[in-house]
Amino acid sequence: MTATRPRRSVRLPRSGRPAPRQRSTPRKRLAPGRPPAPRRRTRRAARAGQYAALLGYLLFLGFPLLWLLSTALKSPRELGSLHPAWIPRDPTPANVRQAFAEQPLAHAALNSLLVALGTAVVAVLIATPMAYVMARHRTRLARAATGWVVVSQAFPFVLVIIPLFLVLKNLRLIDSLLGLTLVYVVWALPFALWMLVGHVRAVPVELEEAAAVDGAGRLRTLVSVTAPLLGPGIAATALFAFVTAWNEFFFALVLLKSPGRQTLPVVLTHFIGAEGVADLGPLAAAAFLATLPSVAVFGILQRRITGGLLAGAVKS
């Protein structure tokens, strides 16, 4: 195959979907020049309202993170105040220092990063071809597989943990980050697959037909035609797998034994005692730092994701 570019005249925007149709009814023609003053004022007021609503929404979304940051910078005395303030009266880094002094946070973060990255990469590598097959071959088996994927999400952790533990023990993968990564991949795979199937269906099949006309086989079509157009979907799926693995606690608690292999969520619970009593300041400091990698990964992938989340939503 010499060229993968489709010959058919399907106009594709960057997201890989056909361009929306133009409005057939022309807009009412406006008089040239600036709109009249009352309309300008209305428009400005509407814009201000939109920004105010957006700001409120952002605050609502960011509230837990901001509160965590505020708590992390407060002294124990201020944490015991009846009227908590947003901005700490005497901001102190003592909680951050104490958190790092008491627990191996950096090492645990590295463990979490390895596991989360491994999960994201492997889950995407497995889910992409599977999703392609399930989306393009609408056989009974594919439908049954899709149903099984949805059903498998319903199994609670406690139901599978002991058999899973025994399987991993036989494979000598207990107390191993590799073993934990495999578990996370298996755990994230159904939903990742489900997400990606929608994205694959959103890619016009005509493109693949055009590639086939050019002599491309299934694998070549998937790698060179479909996969590049799945960028947003793959990014969204990778982020989902990353965040799932980054935040997961129970499997990590049960499957990892050595202190040097514990992941961040497990280490965070070391700030919590019996009956839920917590060392709040250091816990908030450590938890705030633990959220940053997720935010960073989201920041890096967000452009692709916003397209990706919508791509599978409607059938084009």
Add this chain to the structure above:
Amino acid sequence: MRTRIATALAVLLLLLAGCSAGGRTGGGPITLRFQSLAWQQESVAATKELVEEWNAAHPDVRVEYVQGSWDGVHDQLLTSFEGGEAPDVIHDASDDLADFAYGGYLADLTDLLPARLRSGIPESSWETATFGDGIYGVPFLQEPRVLIADAGRLRAARVRVPTPDHPWSWAEFRQVAKRLSGPGRYGVAWPLKEPVSATLNLSLSAGGRLFHRGADGRVTVRFGAGDAVVARTIHDQVAVDRSAPASTLGSGGSDTLPGFFGGRYAMVPLGFSYRQQIVQQAPKDFRWTVLPAPAGADGLVQGVSPQTLSVSADCPHKKEAAAFIDFLLRPKNMVRLALGDWMLPTGTQALKDPALHTGKYGWATGTALAARLRPAPAQSVRGYPEWKDKVATPAYQEYYSGAIGLDALRSRLEKDGNLVLARYQR
């Protein structure tokens, strides 16, 4: 580009594999894994120091310190037991041991513990870790529930300040709470996120037993007059006297502290170890004091579930593990652990340590209660966790909030509760 991606993947795989478990070394010194649930800075430091001291003195039996977590410890241990990968020495609480002991996951320590340790801890404490004929844990730290009170408010209200020798009765406590109340202020705040254990443990003072074991060994729930005293006091304070807010009934102890420091509540019934948090968080000019919980017909008796050290049934070096526990719980070491956790040691010798008899931070008040501590009523009842979660917790919560009356509470605890317990005693 593809080469770079492939290289990155290979590096990631190598890093993950590099962090995999290594094999056990053969022929070297014995290694025991000790999972500790100590979490406060001082107690973690004390525990680690003791492990280091042991390792320095016993090069042939090395102890590896592993910090566990109270959060999810039961499920974590259960899975580890089932998978044959449990820690050798296990830190837990006595109320979590029943299923492990009856399930055969823990070693019977009866013949493994030295006489010094056996005789150094009172029989009432051993009862908390005795299941059937065996001892499955060494109880070493315990905490009574006490009243943490605003000393200024008590003085201003001119109420009699109780002592372990002259405690308040439950009726007197109710009167005092009323006197300490005013507009926007409450005499007491009950943080009852876990209403069942708090109520049952305090009810021992009034003769409440709730769980009755028959001659055939079967346990049934019977809600008698003694069981109603504490429950009715709390209910009436919230729903009748308005001397306790309903808003804290679902709160944890820590959640009530800002209101306590801010003058909204004059007293808060809390576990003895909460003093550490109070010392950290209380405003500098805030004066607080530790009072004994009210007494009933049986005096100051209350139930506790001590922290325990156990040995896994699968541990191949049980004798060495028991020797390590014995070292960890020598009277001096027990005091270090107790001070680190702001709790009371169970050992009679350790309880004599002067550091535990100082008036500062209410240590003396707590230590005076040690002789009155008994095993929590539900200690060895199989099916208790399900009875607690499905029946008792919602029933007590509804009763305290005024949604149901005492008869309905009794009916639910007994009728529904006995159905649950029966399933575990077939």
